[in-house]
Amino acid sequence: MFSKANRKEVVEVKQILHKFCEWTGQKINYEKSMCLFGKHVKRRNKRRISNIMGFKQVKEFNYLGIKLALRRLRREDFQFIIDKSMRKLNQWGNKNLSIPGKITLVKSVLLALPSYHATHSLIPKRLLEELDRIYKNFIWNKKNGRKGLHYISWPDLCKPVEFGGRGLHSNISKTPALRARIAWRFINNKHSLLHLIMASKYGEKLERGYSNCCRSTAFKLLKEGLKMLKPIVR
Known part of the structure; x- marks a missing residue:
């Protein structure tokens, strides 16, 4: 789940989760639940939000087999x-x-x-x-x-x-084609969370594939996929 790092939104998220548990009879496993904060969130704010949710703070974690981290992944x-x-x-x-x-x-x-x-x-x-x-x-x-x-x-x-x-x-030659699938999803489903976030942040930069505009991992993955699609899609 995604939210802004402020008390108001975090309390609303907690209320939604509480209602969901009441309706379904399921419970949250607090031992396996974690909070990953952006780089610009202050330490005091991190501690306050973590206490509200009851989740532990982490700098990275695995989700569906993919490591999510605030640093560039190494070899x-x-x-x-x-x-x-x-x-x-x-x-x-x-x-x-x-x-x-x-x-x-x-x-x-x-x-x-x-x-x-x-x-x-x-x-x-x-x-x-x-x-x-x-x-x-x-x-x-x-x-x-x-x-x-x-x-x-x-x-x-x-x-x-x-x-x-x-x-x-070859693994090297196959990788751009694999990322083209994500790029096609970005183009084809304009109401998806992926498209709404990336388009609002990068706009035309993403479509044109500017290389020096940012160092975002998501931008680079989409840019490589769009580059692969460009010769065959209109």
């Missing part, structure tokens, strides 16, 4: 994607898999792991490059971990089957 925040990929590779490493089998596993399982986070967060480019390198080595390396001969380059593997590739895709 370490996405290390879990590499760790998850390595766990799966260690499970498969003991099996005697053929190259087509490895390509199928990379295509159907591994390449899907970073998709959700790459869509909604600014994952560092180096981490995406590292994931591509890990998947490439898994396909060509031998069972005992020794390096194998790379018969086909990674860009050629990422081409469609009808063009001589294997239908894989």
